[in-house]
Amino acid sequence: MRYFVLILIILVGCEHVAMDYSYPLSVKNNSDHSINLYLNDNENFVSIYPDTIISNFSERISQQILSKETRYIAGGSANWESIFRVSVPSDTLSIFVIHYDSLNKYSWDEIRNNYEVLKRFDFSLQDLEHINYLIEYPASSSMSEIKQFPKYEE
Template sequence: MKSLKYLFFLPILILLLGCPSVDDGNSSIYIKNNSENDILFVQTGDRYTECTEDSIPNKNTGRVIEANKTVYDNLVLTHCTTYLYLLSMDTVNKYSWDDIRKNYRYMKKYIINNKSDLKKIDYTITYP
């Protein structure tokens, strides 16, 4: 009878151990480019860049979003504040990355501190 109890509770225990108990910071976001021009989506404070003060990353780690397209991206929220930038591809092609950083040549910026900030914008960034 004892072994029957163990056989009953063992699968339940295995299932419970597989459930995550802590939010890992992963989240999804949609970026809608409703303009007639390609744009660049750049984020800081993710797992690939250092925590920075309010600044565009040292190198271009962005993702091109074609005109009139919507893309889905994975956002990793860490202990850093995450900054999301939208830049014109014309700007990216015209200026050096260093000049873009120093002169804040972005079109739009979003500040994300946690998932509730994402919820406020319905997990979607729309340009324009």
């Protein structure tokens, strides 16, 4: 009986581990300089699109992403459909690409007021699914249909 209980605990534990999924959002920096990404939201982690002004929450900046590096920047155990349902009421999440040097050269207010960004992507859930949750900067041809500013150029 003890062995049966032990085997049952192991099997239930393994099933739990198998159901623990991860939903990462990553960025691949194909440029020749370091960048950071910024997810534009308000103090409650809710997307503020269609307002594309950069919000006041500079702590939402990703870690430095080196040239030619791919890095995980967001996501986790909650799937993106749930994240969009709760935190992205307009069905669009704006993500800004900022030159790493700009973060060292300018204050956050200067970055905001002068729109010191290299690119802004406006992603729907379908856009993220289409690119398999991998943002490329500069944008690859697979991202050409995604709303971005400045517009995509080959």
